[in-house]
Amino acid sequence: MRSFIPNQHGAWAMLIVPFLFGVFASTPVILHLPLFLCWLLLYLFTFPLLQLIRTGKGERYKKPLLVYGVLLAPLAGVLLMAKPGLVWYALSLLPFFLINCYYARKNQERALLNDFAAVLLFSSIVFVTYQIGGGNDWSAAVSLFSLSVLYFSGTVFYVKTMIREKRNKAFYGLSVGYHIVQAAVMGWMFSLWLLLPAGVLLIRAIVSPRLQPSIKVVGISEIGYAVLMTATVLCLYT
Template structure:
């Protein structure tokens, strides 16, 4: 099952949160259901693809690629026929995915630049979801994209201080300083979200000093994502 189910718990937050933010800024429509299923299957397809590129073992990752590819095709075809303009939203994702392919090929997928490219790819989902929901104020969509981007970049730094860079004080200070700047920027850009951003700063400063495991870190990130989403829905609009 490890070939079929991604083992990166925090990635599920990146999959879902930008989607929900796009819906929060517009209106929920029935077309969001096949759009989300397509988005989920794209993620499930990309994971074994990158693993195959990294390990050069497509014999191992071929089965999940075939399963998810076959499931993905009808949803993608339906969305393209129903809303052909969705293809325009896919164009910015192509160079970002090329970056992910490069780092998978060089077996350096933990590089921060690769993380940022992946985060950008996930956060761009705000826009097609907003479009499908009939949103009109693209400024709000842009603000939520920036919020999600800043949040997940900070999360990438913070997670590194717990796992691969837990003994590197420079990463810890970079994470704390980043979250401090994120809080200051939030006071200007998202003043209603000051308290959630303060909680994220406290998380970045305190949790790396504990013995928290990587698995618990990923699960907690789902909780922090829920906190941010609820805060946006209640305080931002």
């Protein structure tokens, strides 16, 4: 099952949260359901593809590629017939995916640039879900996209201080500094209410690396932080 189920736990939040931002900032419609299924299958398809590029183990990853590809192709075809403009969105994702392929080939998937490319890629779904839900205030869509990028970029810094850079004091300082700027930007440019989740995230960035919880605890707690951020944003934009 390791060939079928992605082990990048943080990606699940990036898959879901920006999608919800766009859905509830506009109007939930029935087309959002097949769109989410297609979005999920696209992620499940690209995971073994990137692992194949990284390892060259075709025998291990060709089966999940086949299974997810067979499920994805007809669903994507139906969506493109319903919303032909989605083809331009799909093409816009290609540069970010090529960055992911490059780092997979070099076996450097945890590189910062690769992580930020993934953050931009996943956050961009806000524009699609917002438009499909009938949203027409594109300044709101840009705000939601920016909030998603701000939040998940902070998560990138934080998780690295907990795992790969946990003994790197300079990186810890960079993470805390980013979260201070993040809180200031959210409160000043968006809403003072966002200081609530931003403050919690800042405390997390300061305290958690010193407590050194297990990776499992870090992963579970991230679910709570994502729920807090999502609930606050949806209260403001719904």
